[in-house]
Amino acid sequence: MFHGPQPIPPPTMRGYAATTNNFTGEISPLLCNMKNLLYLDLSRNNLSGMLPQCLGNFSDHLILLLLGKNSFHGIIPQTYNNRSSLRMIDLSHNKLQGQLPRSLANCVMLEYLVLSNNRFDDVFPIWLGTLLELKLLTMRHNGFYGVIGKSRKNVDFPKLRILDLAYNNFTGAVPSVFPDIIVNKSAYMYTDIIYDVNGFTIANRGSIAMASSLASKPFLGAPTTDGLSGLCSSSDLRTLSSSSVQFVIRPRNPKKLQVHAAGNTTGNHFRVTTFGESHGGGVGCVIDGCPPRMPLSVEDLQGDLDRRRPGQSRITTPRKETDTCRILSGVHEGVTTGTPILVLVPNTDQRGRDYDEMSVAYRPSHADRTYDQKYGIRSVQGGGRSSARETIGRVAAGALAKKILMAFSGTEILAYVSQVQKVVLPEELVDHHTLTLDQIESNIVRCPDPEYAEKMIAAIDAVRVKGQSIGGVVTCIVRNCPPGLGSPVFDKLEAEFAKAVMSLPATKGFEFGSGFAGTFLTGSEHNDEFYLDDQGKIRTRTNRSGGTQGGLSNGEIINMRIAFKPTATIGKKQNTVTRDKKEIELIARGRHDPCVVPRAVPMVEAVIALALVDQLMADFAQCHMFPINPDLQDPVPQPLVDAAEAATLHI
Template sequence: MNFTLCSSSSELRYPLVEGLPYTNKNMLESEPFVKVDKFNKKDNTQVFNHDAGKLVMSSNLMPQCLNGSYVGKNNLKEPGWKLEFVRTLLIDNYDSYTYNIYQELSVINGVPPMVVRNDELTLKDICYYLYEETSFDNVVISPGPGSPTCPADIGICLQVLLDCWDIPILGVCLGHQALGYAHGAKVVHAPEPVHGRLSEVEHNGCRLFNDIPSGHNSGFKVVRYHSLVIDAESLPDELIPIAWTSSMDALSFIETQKSDFSSEYAAGYFSEKLKNGSYSPFSHSGKMRSVKVLMGIMHSTRPHYGVQFHPESIATCHGRQIFKNFREITEEHWLNSRPSFIKKRNFDYTACLQMPQRLFTEVPGHQQLVNNADGQLYSKASRSSLVQNSESNASCSGMVDMVNLLHPSAGVKYLKLRWKKFKHLAGTVGGAKNIFCELFGHHKAENTFWLDSSSIEKRRARFSFMGGKGGTLWKQLTFKLSERSDKILKGSGFLSVEDAQGSSSSTFLDEGFLDFLKKEVLSFCYDERDYEGLPFDFHGGYIGYMGYSLKVECGASSNCHKSKTPDACFFFADNLVVIDHCSDDVYILSIKEECTSTTPWLDNTEQKLLSLKASATEEGGEPTLQALRSSKCQGSFIVDKSREEYIKDVDKCLEYIKDGESYELCLTTQMRKRIGEMDSLGLYLHLREKNPAPYAAWLNFSKENLCVCCSSPERFLRLDRNGILEAKPIKGTIARGATLEEDEQRKLQLQYSEKDQAENLMIVDLLRNDLGRVCEPGSVHVPHLMDVESYATVHTMVSTIRGKKRSDVSAVDCVRAAFPGGSMTEVQAAGNTTGNHFRVTTFGESHGGGVGCVIDGCPPRMPLSAEDLQGDLDRRRPGQSRITTPRKETDTCRILSGVHEGVTTGTPILVLVPNTDQRGRVYDEMSVAYRPSLADRTYDQKYGIRSVQGGGRSSARETIGRVAAGALVLAYVSQFQKVVLPEELVDHHTLTLDQIESNIFRCPDPEYAEKMNAAVDAVRVKGESVGGVVTCIVRNCPPGLGSPVFDKLEAELAKAAMSIPATKGFEIGSGFFHLDDQGKIRTRTNRSGGIQKKQNTVTRDKREIELRALDCFDPCVVPRAVPIVEAAIALALVDQLMADFAQCHMFPINPDLQDPVRQPLVEAMEAAA
């Protein structure tokens, strides 16, 4: 039985653990888990002093709870009140599958969740919405790339798991790992990376798996995307394993479809194995009984759950039931804690559908598409009940009027569509090829397009569209991203527009190309009656291409490469010819401004088509085309990367996947062949004949000297007039066989390939996510999964994903949500990586498990061992003398990847230096107080985390990774360029490098070294410290490094030097300054003084001459330099301020000290008592 006594029950909130209520700070536990407060084992009674003056007594008898597990069944009576809907805060860890969870929760909960990125809100904000505004009933933490041990990967999630202990929380994949890591479990590499593969799962019958079978052949098969797992042996007592793999064998999708599972067998197996929820393959001490992988955990006293697999995947069995069970857990939780609140909220159903206004108006980078979906649902609910804001003339919270956005009144162009149809004409005039060549093939087919369904077998593509320049509304858009679009003006660039008369104009688009295109498309209006009777959905508009660099307008962090071609080119096609390959009909269409009545293009094209038909009839046979020549070319194609380089790239991809940074990487390379002058259209006609495809395309942007010849069986997206959005990705291809028997064998080989199934499954889940961003909740579905389709030369594995587009998004929004197709957007850890080509990422904390670095970009075949790095690490090691920290660390490094048999492999090099003298308890007192002159407060205010690991990432011990990488770089540059190493700079006749290094100050002058020694001793005995100057000399530095304006070499060097902890100043070159006796700043040299006099210099060919500069120079540049310096500093600051504001300061920061991340629960409870 369970009873609770208190002076005022209405003042307390009662979170729920498996249907058993307990008060806000008083956690009732079964006997093996008694940890908190004083517990009288004799009578199972806990006595607490809660909030001064309230006496709370609890007694807990759980006869069905064995071995630390929850009861398998809920013994509570069916509640009289249920939540009409459940509001979920969905924390997105920058994952590619978050919106699959969004769609599932929208259906299960009755209202879409609110999606926020893991770095958009502070803990104070989340707690405010959870506890003060009661805006959400539960929290779901999404999957994501990376590891929960990396703050940049996991964001706010660890704090939410630790502080929001009485809120139902479900963690998926990375969220599951975060639940374990937050409470002390270890996250390690899985026995092998598992991505897009299925496993059978057993569970212990806990509430999360209610009505779900368990074990081998039970039918409970789940999809896994992960490289890391929670080490079951490291689980603390408060975390209970609730699910695990039945075996180490992965299953293919075809196997899951042909399962011989029967409900009768499963019921018997289920009841036999679960034993009232007590069954587990792990003893609670953590010893594994098998090699089974942990798939689920729960907290013993909190309503917190985690699953390693992906319940939202299209191929996971019973995935929706898991989300349904979590909803029921949430309902029971609040029913037992605040039943009166549920009654009130259900009564005021419409008002409660509103999400917090601040989440809409203040969260940076939050997609308005999510907001609008909530607004749409709110509008539907408000039809039966008008909800008015308490303030007059105020709109409802978070609501956006999308009608005005999608149908702007200003700048609307009202167009008229005219068209004609010619029945059964195409075949009689030679088909699409002949029509295009006769109508548009002249003058090298300049400024023409052809969306060519050259393969129409099995009606995969029914229509072809073609056209060219000629109409009054025709124009060409050419967009090129700004050079700085990756850094500050993200997505901005230059747009050039050429109209039908040949006039050109150029403008700079601050908001990028896609925003411009969206406004353009939404500005065109014409009557729906104009296209009644047309069997196709494209009636004119923009036709062109988007380059992959435009991903910076779709959420990507940056572009690594600059395209030589325009980033986007589009025609506005106002005249076009359409061929219906099913009926052989031909349509001609023309768009005109509403005031125009004449249709000259339609009339002329009709005459050409009829004359073409007449000539074909007179000749009495199939018309022939004039031969289209292409110049002969010798030689073969050249691959950009050699076989060895490509294999190394594959290895690098495998490393990223192993470390959990990606589910799937599409590695490509290019083949090139210089062929000189040629007939581009002739090349395309040859291509479409040799490799016919349903989605072939020809685009000729002659002004840019650019032609696109495409022969693709794959369609990215399709949006029809009814708002149905469809993606049809291909993953898995095999060449067709030479014989009918071999062809069928290859088709079966593709269908049963686990590799191809995994790839296809990953891309299907990805596109379900992308469509889920813009489609109505619950509408995204997969009518065809992993079908094998046969084409002229290949068999392919194809899936179809469909959804109903929301009314508040445009066609361009749909493209933005899914572009680039099939890509996993990289999320770079902010502030931990330096370099663009030679990239170094440091990791670890001063008093954590270790520190180190990942070095990416080192060339292959370079000799390297740990000993090569150890020398410099020993030079910075602590505890070497009385003037360094007494911490005893060996700083012994280990190279874990990127080196094989003593040489580099060209793949990322991981260097690890374990911490052996952590001294964590030294920081106990500092965990609640800031250390003066250190980064404690700054770190806390920025991230909301009070690290107890010695300053976190701001600790000087972080520089170990830099030193290790620097040692490698010194060895590299000494071979690549004639850079002089330190030992070569020493005059060995007077002093050796060893003698300098033996000096604790590393000062080459023994006399000054003694003075330094005395100065340091004087301040050391006072408990103070003193600074100094380090001079670094680089000789033989090649000219031309860096670039003008913002990326000067001096600027990059200053950034690198100033990023070193405790650095307060940076000087470079000959203009070193000093203070004279009066404290005035003076420079030691003035080599630019008198620049208007004759001076000695050298010419470009290194001749010495005298030169008198006749230009105008200031005798003193200081006065005019003042605004320049102010502007330069302001530009640098605003860039950093914008980034910092967007990441961390959209909402107020809690001025109170945060509890340490690792503070144990017992201490927190004792402090509260």
């Protein structure tokens, strides 16, 4: 991300995209010397001042003018000539005011005009109805007022498909011309909406569907004439009418109850199914819901797989596996296609004979007994699906999820070992703002403090030579998490994290933020007080909440701790019972970790990344179909679009 004044490109440049940075100051009038410019995208910065009046006509070739999400004020350029090639103008989320210039009617090729979230004070621009190509006009969150009149000419928005007038001061009935406008929400909002509406998006003071006879009933959940809320009857069309607008709702059969009893799939939008057993032919995952057109290679996944593979050091299991992955579908010429991605990791070092005795004897604190109780059959070698080898699929999918998060919003997930049995790393020794992956990976136990790392390694060595095992704690942080992820009540973000990490093998505890230590504090000691930082953003002086409030991310660093029990399979004699209910003594064989936490680090990162990506997609599906008042939130991160893609953008 670049900072400081906006750079001025050479006047011969044909495209200028500097979106999603931290450029400040005013737009230089030198931009008006770029007579051959095709597109100008300065959106998502901190630019301010008034817009140069030349922006309306400095280039007859200009197609895109994107200045949204800055802090521009004053009036918009007043002069647009009839040679204009402009097809898209986005001035949203600024502080622009005054009236719309009537010369906008000269932009005869204009298709998209986005004026939302400003301070315009004008009547409805009915004169824009002469623009034969205009498809979208959004004016929400402004001060437009008065009656929406009818054009004197016999041309009334012939191609308009989206009209958004919410949060203005319009009065009176809607002209009869507008019910012919089609709102294709599936195409415009990039999500699957149940209903198509032959009407238009119009509201005053916030209601999405302005219909006086419907009163406070929202149209997405409005009762039909047969009393069903949000569902249509078997008739072809149900009509809900008011004096102002008519809604025609197409029926869609309600989805049948789907039961996912197997428990091998996680996620609602970014769905991951893992497969395979510890000593079978291989393990892996199927990833469904990955965005298309994203660069992806085996190398993107292999790094995290190498971090979790066995045989890395003397304190991990001696099983020798390369864990080399193969991508078998969903990627074409190094780019994701949007179809399911299959990742396979073959098993190459199986030794099933080590588990012959355990085919009848239940290992204490292992899943042997409960698997038999539930399924009546189990994979004996290595624990089958209950083995930590299952997490290979999650780590591969998590590597992709981390790549998406980093590309989208710079979100970074880091985990490290903070405790091995009685060796506890003091919190004050780790700065979560500056912690790096190199610090974590600098030793075999993955503790960022060298002194405590040696103590932890010594503790593991002490039990390893005795055939024993010990547990520990993994701390995980998330930096640059977009605010607003999660949902109230049942789907709180910390609840999603808890479910994700507690699904990992050997997990026995979860703490978020201050955790149990917070029970020793008073309210005034525990509360995170708000303040404004140097950029005018609302921050908290402390972070005892752990990066969320009310179940929603608040933009601060997310932090949590996960407790792992000692490995259940040990080389010490233990009392147990066989499948046919005989009491015996068992010395478990096989190759196992004396302490799981060093290899659990990439597993924790993976499942947190999977939960975050799923929540990110859910947030956009629900909350970003319509613009949000910019005064209430920080800018929402958006994926970057390079200049080549912007130049070929289909509008």
